[in-house]
Amino acid sequence: MRLPAFLNWKLIAIFVVGGFAGIAFTLILIEFDHYTSSEEFCTSCHSMELVANPYRESKHYFPTSGVRASCGDCHVSEGVISATIDHVMGTKDLISQIMHPEYDNPIVSLLHTPEAAFEAREWFRETGSATCLRCHVKEAIKGTRADTLAIHQENTEGKSCIDCHINLVHRQVPGKKVFKRDAWNQMVEEEYGLEAGMAEKIHKGEVSPPDVN
Amino acid sequence: MNKLFLIIFFLFLIPFQSIQAAKADVDQSELGKWEGQACMDCHSKTSAGLAEQWNESRHAQVGMNCMDCHHAEPEESDAIEHEGFTIATIVSPKDCGRCHVAEEKQNSSSVHANAVSLISKRLPAMANNIGGKAIIAAGCDQCHGSVVKVKGDGSLDTATWPNSGIGRINPDGSKGSCSSCHGRHAFSKAQARDPASCMRCHSGPDSPDRAIFEASKHGMAFFANKHKMNLDGDTWVAGKDYTSGPTCATCHMGAAGKLPANHDVGLRNAWNLNTAVSERQYLVIFEDGDKLEIPESQPVPDRGTEISKIDGSLGKVKTVVPPDRRRKAMSLVCLECHGKNFVNSFMTQFDDVVDLYNEKFGKPAQAIMVELYDKELLTPTPFDEPIEFTYWELWHDEGARARHGAAMASPNHTWWEGMYLVGRNFYSKFLPQVKEVAGDQADTIIKTYVKDNEEHHGWLSQPGKLSPILGYGNGKVNGE
Numbered sequence: 001m002r003l004p005a006f007l008n009w010k011l012i013a014i015f016v017v018g019g020f021a022g023i024a025f026t027l028i029l030i031e032f033d034h035y036t037s038s039e040e041f042c043t044s045c046h047s048m049e050l051v052a053n054p055y056r057e058s059k060h061y062f063p064t065s066g067v068r069a070s071c072g073d074c075h076v077s078e079g080v081i082s083a084t085i086d087h088v089m090g091t092k093d094l095i096s097q098i099m100h101p102e103y104d105n106p107i108v109s110l111l112h113t114p115e116a117a118f119e120a121r122e123w124f125r126e127t128g129s130a131t132c133l134r135c136h137v138k139e140a141i142k143g144t145r146a147d148t149l150a151i152h153q154e155n156t157e158g159k160s161c162i163d164c165h166i167n168l169v170h171r172q173v174p175g176k177k178v179f180k181r182d183a184w185n186q187m188v189e190e191e192y193g194l195e196a197g198m199a200e201k202i203h204k205g206e207v208s209p210p211d212v213n
Numbered sequence: 214m215n216k217l218f219l220i221i222f223f224l225f226l227i228p229f230q231s232i233q234a235a236k237a238d239v240d241q242s243e244l245g246k247w248e249g250q251a252c253m254d255c256h257s258k259t260s261a262g263l264a265e266q267w268n269e270s271r272h273a274q275v276g277m278n279c280m281d282c283h284h285a286e287p288e289e290s291d292a293i294e295h296e297g298f299t300i301a302t303i304v305s306p307k308d309c310g311r312c313h314v315a316e317e318k319q320n321s322s323s324v325h326a327n328a329v330s331l332i333s334k335r336l337p338a339m340a341n342n343i344g345g346k347a348i349i350a351a352g353c354d355q356c357h358g359s360v361v362k363v364k365g366d367g368s369l370d371t372a373t374w375p376n377s378g379i380g381r382i383n384p385d386g387s388k389g390s391c392s393s394c395h396g397r398h399a400f401s402k403a404q405a406r407d408p409a410s411c412m413r414c415h416s417g418p419d420s421p422d423r424a425i426f427e428a429s430k431h432g433m434a435f436f437a438n439k440h441k442m443n444l445d446g447d448t449w450v451a452g453k454d455y456t457s458g459p460t461c462a463t464c465h466m467g468a469a470g471k472l473p474a475n476h477d478v479g480l481r482n483a484w485n486l487n488t489a490v491s492e493r494q495y496l497v498i499f500e501d502g503d504k505l506e507i508p509e510s511q512p513v514p515d516r517g518t519e520i521s522k523i524d525g526s527l528g529k530v531k532t533v534v535p536p537d538r539r540r541k542a543m544s545l546v547c548l549e550c551h552g553k554n555f556v557n558s559f560m561t562q563f564d565d566v567v568d569l570y571n572e573k574f575g576k577p578a579q580a581i582m583v584e585l586y587d588k589e590l591l592t593p594t595p596f597d598e599p600i601e602f603t604y605w606e607l608w609h610d611e612g613a614r615a616r617h618g619a620a621m622a623s624p625n626h627t628w629w630e631g632m633y634l635v636g637r638n639f640y641s642k643f644l645p646q647v648k649e650v651a652g653d654q655a656d657t658i659i660k661t662y663v664k665d666n667e668e669h670h671g672w673l674s675q676p677g678k679l680s681p682i683l684g685y686g687n688g689k690v691n692g693e
Contacts, residue, residue, distance in 0.1 A: 147258030155255050164296055174367030175294025178287045187365025 026080065033083040037072020046104035047097055051116075051170060058169045067135065074131050074169075075120070100205075107202055107209040110171070110188050114181075117173035121162055129161035136161070239312040241275065248298050249280025255296070266399040282308050291363045291384040302369065303361065305383035309391045319476035322504040326389040328357040328380025330523045338595035346372060354378050356414035358390060379414070403444035408435065411461040418610035419487060421617055421626065426461065428623040434458025449474075452549030459546070469546040477504070481543035483536040484567060486616040489608040490575040491567045493536035499528035509536065559622070566619035566627060570612055573669035574635050577662040578607055581647055584658055590650050600646040607643060611635045 003009070035041055043049045052071070055061055060069045076086045097103045124132070141152045167173065174180070185199035192212060194202075201207040256279070257264040267273055272281075285292040285301035292299050306326075310317025320326055332353070340349045350359070350372050358378030362370035381390040394410045395401070404410055408426055416423035426432040435442065438457035446454045451469035459467075465481060468474040485494050485508065492508035499505070503522050507513055514520050514530045522528045540560065547556040582604050585591045591598055596605075615631025618624075644663070648655040663670045672678075679686035 145259070147261075151255055151258050155251075155258075172366040172368060175299075178285075178289075178292040178294055178299060178367065180288075180290070180365070183290065183363065184365040 029084060030080050033072075033076065033080060033087060036087055037070060037076045037083070039070045042071040045094060045097055047093055047109055050104065050106055050109045051113075054171045055169050060169050069135065073134065075123075077127065077130065078134065102209055105209045106212050107188060107192050107194070107199075110191070111185070111199060111203040113171055114173045114179055114184055117166075117170065118176045118179075121166060121176075124162035125160065132161040132165075244281055245276045245278050246280040246284060248284070249278030252279040263398050266397075270399050270401075272400055289385065291361075291367075291369065293367050301384075303374075303383055304392070304397070305385050305387045306389045306391055307383070307385050307387040310387075313391075316476045318502055320389055320391075321387065322498075322502050323477035324479035324506070325379045325393075325477075327523050328378065329360065329382055329388075330380070332357055342594075342596050358382065358388075402446075402449070406442075406444050406449060406460055406462045406467075408432075408460045415461070418606075419613055421614045421630070422461065422621065424630075425614075425618050425621045425623040425626045428625050429621050431459050431622065435460055451546060456550065459550075464543065464546050467546070469549045472542060472545040479506070481539055481546075483540040483543070484564075484616075484620075486567070486620060487609070487613050489579045489612075490571050491616060494539075495536060496534040496539060497530055498532045498534065500531045501528060503528055507533075563619045566632070567616050569669075570615055570632065570635065573666075574639050575608055575612060577666065578604055578639065578643060580662045581643075581658055585647070585650060588651075588654065590654070598650070600643065600650055603638060603643050603646055607635055607638045611638060 003012075039052065043052050048071075055071075060074070062068075072083075075090075076083050093103075100108075102108050138152055138156065142149045143152075166175070185203065186196075188194070188199045189196060192210070194210075198207065202209045253264055253267075267279075280298070280300070282304045283300045283302075285299050287299050289301060291301045291303055293301065306317050306321060310321075324331065336349070336353065340353050344352065354373070354376055356378055358381030359373040359376040360382040361376065361384055362373045363384050364370050377390050377393045379390055379393040380388060381393075382388055383390075393413075394405045396404055396410075408423070412423040412426075414420065427436070435458040441455065441457045442460070443449065443455040448454055449467065451459065451463050451467055453470075463469065465478045466475055480496070483493055484491050485506065492510055495507040495509065495513050497505040497507055497514060497520070499522060505520070505522055505528075513533055513535075516530050516532060518530050519527045520530060544556050544560065547559070551559075582591075582600075585600070586593065591600070595601060611631060611634040614626050615628075615635055618626030618628075618631045644659060647659060651658055664673060681687050
């Protein structure tokens with residue numbers, strides 16, 4: 001067989017190998033994204049374990065239907081590119097854990113939970129609550145109360161799920177506009193029996209948190 | 214002289230005249246915030262009962278919507294984000310007072326609004342020792358009011374909310390809960406004027422007014438003629454808008470003849486009736502509108518002096534209303550239906566019962582208890598000894614019932630449910646327990662406070678009188 005002038009066997013070999021490598025890479029990436037979206041993987045970091053505890057008592061963990069939403073089902077976008085980007089963005093918790101060994105202290109974790117919640121809500125808003133819609137179909141939401149269907153059909157124009165549904169799964173955090181850091185810190189102090197003012201110092205990194213693990 | 218007094222009396226009431234016109238003090242164009250126009254789209258579905266009550270309310274008719282009351286600024290401690298709007302669940306008297314200025318002002322200084330402070334010293338002994346946190350939340354605080362706590366996560370602490378207690382301390386610092394009587398979301402005038410509103414709390418041992426009212430002539434007149442009571446009326450002046458009978462609100466806060474309505478429910482009370490020993494009480498009104506009850510045994514402050522208020526802060530005395538003027542105000546209500554002599558004589562009968570309770574049982578029992586503690590015959594721990602319950606029930610349950618019974622004209626509660634039980638308790642339970650506790654010292658103690666009190670307890674030293682109802686002397690009556 002005679003090859004065109006711009007091609008040679010070497011080049012073809014590179015294309016073929018490269019092509020297979022590309023396919024392999026994509027497949028691995030899909031598998032990797034899939035694996036790293038699981039509860040098992042996410043909670044292999046202790047800091048995520050703290051976040052997961054309220055989730056394990058929520059409706060999304062034990063729905064009557066038995067369809068369990070794992071971490072990635074909600075927090076990782078559809079499609080390998082978006083999924084990979086979300087995972088890369090998600091490494092900030094991993095980096096924080098490496099840089100600050102106290103990152104997985106429950107007190108430290110609770111102190112920065114509000115910012116994490118605001119960020120997550122913002123992400124849901126920007127994506128039009130796309131991950132919710134993987135499972136939930138607006139037209140099919142009948143609910144247990146007679147008017148749930150009507151509300152979802154008549155009163156949701158211009159809204160996405162997150163606009164109404166917050167504090168469903170994780171620890172309750174107020175809306176960003178009404179959030180009060182002082183009140184949150186005081187709550188943490190009461191919960192962990194800390195002296196007044198300690199929460200702020202721990203949050204700023206001025207004082208090490210007591211070991212409550 | 215009498216006329217001069219009346220003139221002075223009405224001058225004193227002038228600041229409260231505005232209440233008679235129960236109209237809200239607000240420009241109607243300010244009502245109906247645009248943010249609130251969409252609320253009902255969902256809430257007519259999610260909370261249909263609430264929405265329907267609202268739709269039928271006067272508030273809805275004048276063009277208000279949810280956000281007129283539930284609007285909140287983000288910096289308010291109990292503000293939450295709800296469907297993109299900033300709202301607060303709790304509508305406090307401060308919110309209501311934006312329009313209902315006079316009512317809010319009168320109520321916020323009343324005994325009702327101070328119902329938490331007033332029992333704060335009693336609570337540790339009663340609620341904590343005998344009850345517990347769950348009882349405080351679901352019992353005590355539901356009438357007296359909770360100190361509502363907003364948690365850091367924006368939720369309202371379930372130990373303090375839901376709560377409609379009349380002295381509730383709200384997250385915005387205001388005192389009281391209008392919805393305690395004016396149930397949300399209908400805000401029905403008729404409901405607030407109906408004794409049923411008051412009876413939610415004013416029933417049971419310490420405030421047995423439900424049963425007393427029901428058993429009184431006033432209750433009889435009300436229940437038989439409820440349809441004539443004009444309970445829905447825009448104005449509700451006794452003697453003018455209705456004449457069939459009074460409700461709790463009529464006498465304690467309602468307008469009657471020239472007497473204006475007032476949301477300070479304790480204003481017309483000359484006595485305190487829920488204490489171990491009753492005293493006539495002065496009402497101190499501070500320059501900032503706060504009020505304080507001073508029993509007549511304590512020094513009455515002069516105008517302009519600074520004294521401690523209920524919450525412990527200092528206040529400058531603006532005026533002091535003596536008990537006879539408060540009695541006069543109450544009597545003005547009576548006079549709409551009764552003659553002057555009838556009213557004054559009724560008040561004498563009432564005062565005599567209070568005096569009898571005080572002198573015969575209240576004061577001796579109190580003095581004995583003080584002595585038992587002084588001599589360390591009782592431990593200082595409250596309610597760890599039977600006599601402490603006996604004494605508590607003597608004045609708090611039975612004694613209060615007798616006194617309230619006389620105040621509101623229920624013969625049954627004055628005697629059988631009241632003073633009879635006080636007497637039975639005193640002679641058959643309290644004094645025997647004093648003997649148990651005090652041993653050798655009992656005779657001296659009882660002699661000092663009881664036996665030497667010839668007028669009231671002299672019968673104890675006169676055995677031998679016939680008492681056929683008990684079987685003694687049967688057959689001797691009428692020479693049989």
